[in-house]
Amino acid sequence: KYADLAMYQAKIQKGGYQFFNENIISTFLRKLDLENELRWAIARNQLTLYYQPQVDAQTGRLEGMEALLRWNHPSLGPVPPGEFIPIAEETGIIMDIGKWVLKEVCTQLNSWLSASLAVPAIAVNLSARQFMAPDLASSIHDIVCQTCCDPRHIVIEITESSSMHDIESVLPILHELKSFGFQIAIDDFGKGHSALGYMKQFPLDILKIDKSFVQELISDSKSAVITKAIIDMSHGMGLRVIAEGAETLEQMDHLRTMNCDIVQGYVIDPPMPSEQLEMRYLKGEWP
Ligand code: C2E
Ligand code: CA
Ligand code: CA
Ligand code: CA
16 A cells, blocks of 8 residues: 555656646647637638448448548648537537538539439438527528428438437427438437437437447447347338448448348448549449
8 A cells, every 4th residue: 555655656746747737738728729710610611521431231332421521620630520529519610510511411412413423312410409409400401492402312310319318309300300301310329328218209211320339249249139139120110220330341241141221331431532432432433
């Protein structure tokens, strides 16, 4: 015990405590920096969308794609969405960003369709904060109308945890979106509080199994059992299942034998710029 105490004191004397303090301050400053810069990101054209293909587990055919935000700041460099999305949510900047994402996706859809390319539906992510705007469904519908897009070409992804967050306000919005023709996917399923009891009330089309299950499929037999159960349950409810985060062929094979419909993950391709997705998947040209 004395030895522990001595080590602890030595650590403090060496500045361990001060280091801890500096860490907090630099984290705080970084956040402040990102927050200030994020307000300008749209106007300064720093945001782009990457697209990740979703393919049929049996045939490898393109069945859909997910639009994922990328922020490349001229001096801060690329900032990962895991870092800036939470800040955008906290500050409310996500409202404007969300509209920008949807407009961008509609524009992209139009450009592909007018080039007569066979393009599947595109999924966009909505965060819990966006559902706090009571006019969310109509503002989404407005954007799609202004750009002359067909809502059936758009999948709205909402995470299991944010749909659970405030069911009374989320549920009517989802039903409204569904009535406009949008497809609805529940994201990160199995990760947080389970929405099992509420599932039958949600107007869902697609269920996305959280990548933590997919990545433990081979190493952990319980993850495999859960994954299989989620797939069977979804099919029983008439939903299509997407397994997210598949990284190896072994995982992919396992998903296929479990009758999973669609796979999205590095084993197929990472998220990529629209030009690249167009070349590889819509025109079938592999450079
Ligand atoms: P998400 O919606 O669960 O998106 C899937 C994430 O998994 C993406 O991370 C994707 O790049 C990553 N991923 C795909 N395949 C694999 C794989 O095989 N292995 C691993 N390890 N990861 C894989 P990304 O692009 O960094 O985005 C992180 C999160 O940021 C997203 O998680 C989503 O919650 C949020 N996000 C991204 N774009 C938007 C957006 O436009 N709006 C909102 N509200 N959130 C967004
Ligand atoms: Ca998602
Ligand atoms: Ca996910
Ligand atoms: Ca199929």
